[in-house]
Amino acid sequence: MANPPQVFATESAEAFVEEGHGGAPTHVEPELLGLAPFQWVSIAMLILFLIAFFGAKVHKTIAGGLDGRIAAIKEQLDEAKALRHEAETLRDEYAKRIASAEKDAETMLETARHEAETILAKAEADGQAMVERRQRMAEDKIAAAEREAIADVRNRAAIAATAASRKLIAEKHDAEADKALADQLIAGI
Numbered sequence: 283m284a285n286p287p288q289v290f291a292t293e294s295a296e297a298f299v300e301e302g303h304g305g306a307p308t309h310v311e312p313e314l315l316g317l318a319p320f321q322w323v324s325i326a327m328l329i330l331f332l333i334a335f336f337g338a339k340v341h342k343t344i345a346g347g348l349d350g351r352i353a354a355i356k357e358q359l360d361e362a363k364a365l366r367h368e369a370e371t372l373r374d375e376y377a378k379r380i381a382s383a384e385k386d387a388e389t390m391l392e393t394a395r396h397e398a399e400t401i402l403a404k405a406e407a408d409g410q411a412m413v414e415r416r417q418r419m420a421e422d423k424i425a426a427a428e429r430e431a432i433a434d435v436r437n438r439a440a441i442a443a444t445a446a447s448r449k450l451i452a453e454k455h456d457a458e459a460d461k462a463l464a465d466q467l468i469a470g471i
Contacts, residue, residue: 311318317325
């Protein structure tokens with residue numbers, strides 16, 4: 283095992299200990315020119331800041347940076363206001379366009395309905411007229427067929443009558459009847 287270090291009390295260590303309250307020893311901090319170490323650090327920092335602020339004109343740089351930042355923020359705000367105004371203008375324009383488009387759509391729908399009703403009425407009228415024309419054509423065809431049938435019946439009847447009269451004349455009419463008929467006609471003239 284290693285030997286632990288031994289601490290020996292010396293007279294110099296006792297110099298830092300003073301008799302305090304009630305006889306208890308207290309620890310005394312080292313001092314230089316009557317100032318404690320933390321006070322020296324504070325003074326050194328103050329001197330450093332004063333040199334940096336006044337010697338290097340840091341305050342002008344900081345102020346210039348802040349002014350530049352303020353100017354940039356103002357420019358961004360102005361740009362944002364302009365963009366907002368432009369967006370509101372576009373929104374209003376598109377709202378008008380939408381309203382106009384809705385009105386146009388309603389007008390177009392009403393016009394389409396009216397045209398559909400007109401076309402339907404015309405189609406009904408045309409259909410009715412076509413039915414009447416077809417009915418007349420059918421009636422005309424029937425009448426023509428009836429006339430043809432009547433004419434055909436008349437022609438057949440005439441042919442049959444002529445044939446029957448020839449046959450009757452041939453059977454019942456002889457030379458003497460011809461002579462009497464010829465005499466009668468001559469006398470009538």
